[in-house]
Amino acid sequence: MKSQVTWSKELQFTGVSESGHKIVMDGNQGKIGPSPMELVLMAAGGCSSVDVVSILEKARQAVSDCRVELEGTRADSVPSVYTAIHLHFVVSGKDLSEKHVARAVDLSMEKYCSVSLMLAKACEITHSFETVAA
Structure with missing residues (x-):
């Protein structure tokens, strides 16, 4: 690449x-x-969202929307690297199974999302989710 x-x-x-x-x-x-650091945060959100939607579609979940709200905490001194990043997934759809959404988010964060897994070597990565009926 x-x-x-x-x-x-x-x-x-x-x-x-x-x-x-x-x-x-x-x-x-x-x-x-x-900024480049904002792009790093967005890259983590984009990468993980691709995983979550893909996993849920394979599980035949009727996903209509997926949004991830990211919050990054940076060091106070130079270099002001991320020290922590939290991803909160908001997944909408019809009759979504919380179990499937939890599994999709966990698999992305623990196994598939290259960006988050790479960042986790340098900072704390946490995640949460909620489902919304659509």
């Missing part, structure tokens, strides 16, 4: 993925795009 990041101006950079997708990153308090 490859990507490229190019300086645009000020503290703004454009990242281009191997698949050709572009994203603007902003190291200037997020004036025109997310």
Whole structure:
């Protein structure tokens, strides 16, 4: 897997993925795009959400929406790395089984989500979930 990041101006950079997708990153308090650290948080949410939805669909659960609310705590000193990240999944659907949702979230966090598993080597990762009838 490859990507490229190019300086645009000020503290703004454009990242281009191997698949050709572009994203603007902003190291200037997020004036025109997310900061690299915000992208790390979003990557954990995106990676784990893919797992959760995929696992639930394979379990024939009628998922209509999946949202993950992330909260990251960073060190006060430089480098201000994440010291803790909490992911709270809100899964909506018709007649969802809490047991299936709990299993999907656990499997993602403990076995499948590459981003969260990598981050867990450097900070505490916790998770929770709720289901919403749709």
